[in-house]
Amino acid sequence: MDFLTLAIIVTTVLFVLKKQEQRQHTQLLGQHLSSFQIEKLMANLMEGYLRVLGEPDAQRRDQIWPVLENTESSLVSQFQRFADEFATLPAEQTRASTLPLALPYMTRVLPSATLDVREAMKLHAKAMAAARVGDATDEEERKRRAFTMTAELMLMQHTCHWFCRGRTVASMRLLARHKTAYEQVLQSVAPATLKAYQKLVNARS
DSSP, X not given: OOHHHHHHHHHHHHHHHXXXXXXXXXXXXXXXXXXXXXXXXXXXXXXXXXXXXXXXOHHHHHHHHHHHHHHHHHHHHHHHHHHHHHTTSOGGGSEEEOSSSOOTTHHHHOGGGEEEHHHHHHHHHHHHHHTOGGGOSSHHHHHHHHHHHHHHHHHHHHHHHHHHHOHHHHHHHHHHXXXXXXXXXXXXXXHHHHHHHHHHHHSOO
């Protein structure tokens, strides 16, 4: 067997195994998200933020903010329940590789080079609760919190995609869907979130 043929076989096997692992992760995450409306609430909230921040009429803004606060409250509550549920899963099922190459089952071969997605979800739940716009005392603080909450939601979505498809693909999806780079999101979340997130991601990288 020549080298080219061997390389093709090895590449094909790795591709199939990686797809299998990604499918397992996607199914696992989907299974635990299915009983919640997190994705829908997140989309409604982010669209609502854009709408209220672009609304020139102060009276109209005063009408929109309470609606968003209700959506926000539901999202924070549901995500906390999801994070608590996800935290009960075994560690070997919830690891995401931090290696630059998307090789199959490296989370089992090199568990030291992984992100514990259970801990990441706990972090996101805490960050979302802290960023709630409903806790703001004036209009300017509402705007600041809306910006921060949007970044927190994007980072949470990035973690979900990282777990399912890998870190590089997650960053590409973030840029394609929200026109926002991963690095920009990191600089836009709350300082406490950034510090905790970097500690978690770098702890085993």
